[in-house]
Amino acid sequence: MLPPARIEAECRRWGVDVVLQDKAGKWTRSAGAASLIHLG
Amino acid sequence: MKRRQCLVWGWGLFTVGLSNTLLANAWAADRAASAGKLVWRERALLGFGTTLWIKAAHENTDQLESALNAAVKAIRHVERQMSLFDADSALSQLNRTGRLAHADRDLLSVLRLSQQVGHSSAGSFDISMQPLWQLWSRATEEHRLPSKKEIERAQHMVNLRALELSSTSVRLNVQGAALSLNGVAQGYASDLARQALQKQGIRHALIDTGETSLLGRAPNASPWRLKIEDAIANPGKPEQVRAGSGPILQSDGRAMATSSDAHTIFSADRRHHHILDPRTGYSPQYWSSVTVLAPSCATADALTKVFFMLPPARIEAECRRCALLLMH
Numbered sequence: 001m002l003p004p005a006r007i008e009a010e011c012r013r014w015g016v017d018v019v020l021q022d023k024a025g026k027w028t029r030s031a032g033a034a035s036l037i038h039l040g
Numbered sequence: 041m042k043r044r045q046c047l048v049w050g051w052g053l054f055t056v057g058l059s060n061t062l063l064a065n066a067w068a069a070d071r072a073a074s075a076g077k078l079v080w081r082e083r084a085l086l087g088f089g090t091t092l093w094i095k096a097a098h099e100n101t102d103q104l105e106s107a108l109n110a111a112v113k114a115i116r117h118v119e120r121q122m123s124l125f126d127a128d129s130a131l132s133q134l135n136r137t138g139r140l141a142h143a144d145r146d147l148l149s150v151l152r153l154s155q156q157v158g159h160s161s162a163g164s165f166d167i168s169m170q171p172l173w174q175l176w177s178r179a180t181e182e183h184r185l186p187s188k189k190e191i192e193r194a195q196h197m198v199n200l201r202a203l204e205l206s207s208t209s210v211r212l213n214v215q216g217a218a219l220s221l222n223g224v225a226q227g228y229a230s231d232l233a234r235q236a237l238q239k240q241g242i243r244h245a246l247i248d249t250g251e252t253s254l255l256g257r258a259p260n261a262s263p264w265r266l267k268i269e270d271a272i273a274n275p276g277k278p279e280q281v282r283a284g285s286g287p288i289l290q291s292d293g294r295a296m297a298t299s300s301d302a303h304t305i306f307s308a309d310r311r312h313h314h315i316l317d318p319r320t321g322y323s324p325q326y327w328s329s330v331t332v333l334a335p336s337c338a339t340a341d342a343l344t345k346v347f348f349m350l351p352p353a354r355i356e357a358e359c360r361r362c363a364l365l366l367m368h
Contacts, residue, residue, distance in 0.1 A: 018347055019330075032333075
C-alpha cells in the first residue's frame with residue numbers, strides 16, 4: 001500500500017525514507033522503504 | 041540510564057520474507073566471502089550512558105583490530121566533545137560557561153548540522169531545548185509533572201538563535217541557555233566510526249551507537265537486517281525485541297536511526313516521554329516509533345525528531361484526499 005502523501009513529501013524534502021508506528025500500533029512507511037521492510 | 045535500543049540486529053535470526061533473489065545474492069556473496077576467509081571481531085563499550093557495539097570483518101586480523109581501535113577512538117572523541125553524561129565534555133563546559141573559544145571541528149560540524157535541521161524544520165528539532173529537558177527530568181524525579189508556568193519559563197530559554205557559531209568558536213548569548221546534542225551526537229559518532237573503519241579497509245561492519253551505520257554484509261553474507269522494536273506490543277530489552285513482533289528492515293547501505301516513546305518516559309501512560317516538542321514544551325502525541333533511513337546517521341538521528349512532530353490528523357486528511365491507505 002502507498003504511504004500518506006504528507007510523509008512522501010517530507011521524505012522527498014529531506015532525501016530520506018521512514019518507517020513509522022502510530023499510537024494504535026499501525027505501521028506506515030515511505031515508498032523508498034517498501035522494498036526493504038518485512039512486517040512479519 | 042536505560043539502554044535505548046529500538047533497532048536490534050542479527051543474522052540467521054531474521055530469515056522470514058527473503059525473496060529468491062535475495063537468497064541467490066546471499067549465496068553468491070557467501071562463496072565470495074569464504075574465498076577471502078573473513079574474520080569477524082566485535083567490541084562493546086560504554087558510552088553516551090549506554091552500551092555501544094561495533095562488529096567488523098577483515099581477512100587480516102591485525103588490520104581488523106587496528107580498525108576497531110580507530111573506530112572506538114572516534115566514538116570516544118565524539119563523547120568527549122558532545123556527551124552530557126561527561127561533566128568535562130566540551131558541550132558540558134559550553135553549557136556551564138556559555139562560550140568555547142577554540143571549539144573542536146567535529147563539534148562545530150554537529151552544531152552547524154543541528155542549526156540547519158532546526159531552521160529547516162521550523163523548530164521541531166532544537167538543540168537549545170536542554171532547559172525543557174532538565175525541567176521534565178527534575179519533575180519526574182519529584183514524582184510529578186511540571187506545571188504550565190514552569191514549562192513557559194523553561195521555554196523562554198529555548199531559542200536556537202542563542203547559538204552563535206564562528207569558524208572556531210561557539211557562544212550562547214541568552215542567559216540560562218543550554219544545549220543538548222543527545223538527539224544527534226550518537227548518530228554522528230556512528231558516522232565517524234564508520235569512516236574510521238572504511239579508512240582502514242573494512243568493507244563489512246555494523247556500528248551500533250544507539251543509532252546504526254552499516255557496511256557491506258552480515259556474517260552470513262546476506263544483507264544486514266535489523267528488527268524495529270514494536271513500541272506498542274513489546275518494548276523492552278534487545279532480546280525481547282528480537283523475539284517479539286516488529287518489522288524487519290533490510291539494509292540498503294543507508295544509516296538507520298529510531299526514536300520511540302517506549303523509553304525514558306515521564307508518565308506511566310507514556311503520554312509524557314523524552315521526545316519533547318520545543319514549540320509546545322510537551323511530548324507530541326502522534327507516533328510511537330519513527331525510523332529514518334539516510335545517507336548520514338547524524339542526519340537520520342536528528343530527523344527522527346522532526347518526523348515525530350508530524351501530526352497524523354493532517355496526514356490522515358491527506359490520505360483521505362488522495363485515497364491512500366495506511367499500511368498495517
